[in-house]
Amino acid sequence: MKRRTFLLGTASGFSVLALAACVSPAPVPTASPAPTTLTPSLVPQPLAVSRTNWSTDPFSRGSFSYAAVGATPEHRVALGQAVDARVFFAGEATAVDAPGTVQGARASGLLAAGRVQDVAAPGERITIVGAGIAGITAARQLVNAGYDVVVVEARDRIGGRIDTVSSDWPFPIERGPSFVHRTSDNFLDDELTTLGVSLLPFVRTPEVRTRAGAVVEVSTLGAEAVAGALDWAADQQQDVSVERALIDSGEAKLSSTPNADGLSDSDWLEYEIATKLKVETGATPSQQSAWYTTDMGSADDDQIVIGGYSTLLKSDADGLELLLSSVVNRVAHDDGGVSLRLGTGESLSADRVILTVPLGVLQTAAIEFSPALPFAHRGAIAALGMGVLDKVWLRFDEPFWDTEARLWTIVGEDADFPVWVNMMPLTGEPILMGVVAAENATRLSELDDDEFLSAALTALEPFLAVPDAAVSDE
Numbered sequence: 001m002k003r004r005t006f007l008l009g010t011a012s013g014f015s016v017l018a019l020a021a022c023v024s025p026a027p028v029p030t031a032s033p034a035p036t037t038l039t040p041s042l043v044p045q046p047l048a049v050s051r052t053n054w055s056t057d058p059f060s061r062g063s064f065s066y067a068a069v070g071a072t073p074e075h076r077v078a079l080g081q082a083v084d085a086r087v088f089f090a091g092e093a094t095a096v097d098a099p100g101t102v103q104g105a106r107a108s109g110l111l112a113a114g115r116v117q118d119v120a121a122p123g124e125r126i127t128i129v130g131a132g133i134a135g136i137t138a139a140r141q142l143v144n145a146g147y148d149v150v151v152v153e154a155r156d157r158i159g160g161r162i163d164t165v166s167s168d169w170p171f172p173i174e175r176g177p178s179f180v181h182r183t184s185d186n187f188l189d190d191e192l193t194t195l196g197v198s199l200l201p202f203v204r205t206p207e208v209r210t211r212a213g214a215v216v217e218v219s220t221l222g223a224e225a226v227a228g229a230l231d232w233a234a235d236q237q238q239d240v241s242v243e244r245a246l247i248d249s250g251e252a253k254l255s256s257t258p259n260a261d262g263l264s265d266s267d268w269l270e271y272e273i274a275t276k277l278k279v280e281t282g283a284t285p286s287q288q289s290a291w292y293t294t295d296m297g298s299a300d301d302d303q304i305v306i307g308g309y310s311t312l313l314k315s316d317a318d319g320l321e322l323l324l325s326s327v328v329n330r331v332a333h334d335d336g337g338v339s340l341r342l343g344t345g346e347s348l349s350a351d352r353v354i355l356t357v358p359l360g361v362l363q364t365a366a367i368e369f370s371p372a373l374p375f376a377h378r379g380a381i382a383a384l385g386m387g388v389l390d391k392v393w394l395r396f397d398e399p400f401w402d403t404e405a406r407l408w409t410i411v412g413e414d415a416d417f418p419v420w421v422n423m424m425p426l427t428g429e430p431i432l433m434g435v436v437a438a439e440n441a442t443r444l445s446e447l448d449d450d451e452f453l454s455a456a457l458t459a460l461e462p463f464l465a466v467p468d469a470a471v472s473d474e
């Protein structure tokens, strides 16, 4: 049984939970090798599976940006600066407000389009690289303003990380974003509703189960420890990782003595890390900045999109000049304009370009810049982090669970899939969506589909309905 893989992710081998051992002995962490032989799970085989692998996707190289230790909002500002009024940048990583979200990406597209309009003469040719929400939003604004716009996209579809799959599923499933976060701060929910896309309120009160399947009351100990550590970090001279803040503030000193449910205080810290910190950033606490770790993920006014997030792009994309399946691998500019080279060897020229490719793509240097990007841009690309969150969607013949809860979480181990959304009460369909984040997602990204499915089904075992006979025997 895999346990506490969080410990394995720390560079020093010392960890928050190892510190808890100062209070009482903690179990010795053991490595959890990727399964070589598949153990059949008690959970029935699903009828349909859809798995994502955003870290190996060459046009994403991760799921969303996060504030790595030492990164600041100024790095996002720097990344969003135009170079010589020719090369402009947009995309969620450049968003100071709500980075890592759909609304942040869209706002960045509007900002970049506005900056182009400030310097471009009427009718100029503007190329936009990337047909995600940032690129399509910028393109629509510039077309409406009378510019000659072409959008160049590496994939054979628009949407980028907004990746709705409608065929073969009873309702459109989302392989990228599912939620509109903080609907009181933006109008995305209203726009989707106007477009005929259904959304449902999603209050994130989870049902929490132990690995043995016992339903337990969520403890606030872990959340309090993280909040205390971040408060402590805010008073320090320099940024440290969330992990270091937990240790040095003393907030990680939680008992590891199990109670009657087999859970200790330190299990609740691990729970907070697994179900919140890692899921919201795609990064381990040893990677995350204690100063700038945001809490964009969960809010009481979140809504879950049921009817197809990608609908948001369709009307803006309507009538745009799109070059799909076209990978840009070189961007050169001078006083006269911009030249883009495609993977096919062809070139495109424009007066100006807006690059909306994800931070992960910029970090792999898949695009060559001539001249090289200014130091401030390179510094920002290196400083910001690209987190990993992957999803698995499973459709079953019938529910094997008997809980009505929409949100399922697991406490007591660093489960590969610590968070599940039960679509049954939302849609009437026996469909589950699980998420795996940070180093667990990176490890699972290397598994083949059978191994990946096996890991997902094993993670679901705590939610197996208890047979009636077992209940009456108690």
Ligand SMILES: Cc1cc2nc3c(=O)[nH]c(=O)nc-3n(C[C@H](O)[C@H](O)[C@H](O)COP(=O)(O)OP(=O)(O)OC[C@H]3O[C@@H](n4cnc5c(N)ncnc54)[C@H](O)[C@@H]3O)c2cc1C
Pocket (backbone or CB within 6 Å): 052, 054, 058, 059, 060, 062, 063, 064, 090, 091, 092, 093, 099, 100, 101, 102, 103, 105, 129, 130, 131, 132, 133, 134, 135, 152, 153, 154, 155, 158, 159, 160, 161, 162, 175, 176, 177, 178, 179, 180, 181, 326, 327, 328, 329, 356, 357, 358, 361, 366, 367, 389, 390, 391
């Ligand atoms: C699993 C997952 C879950 C998420 N959950 C949520 C959520 O619930 N709510 C939320 O608000 N946000 C969520 N997000 C984040 C959200 O999806 C992104 O912030 C947003 O979609 C980013 O939009 P973008 O336009 O900046 O980038 P992208 O959508 O990535 O667009 C960039 C485009 O550039 C293209 N491209 C890349 N390289 C090249 C190249 N060399 N040449 C040409 N084109 C190229 C890509 O193919 C892509 O289409 C999630 C993301 C993931 C992956």
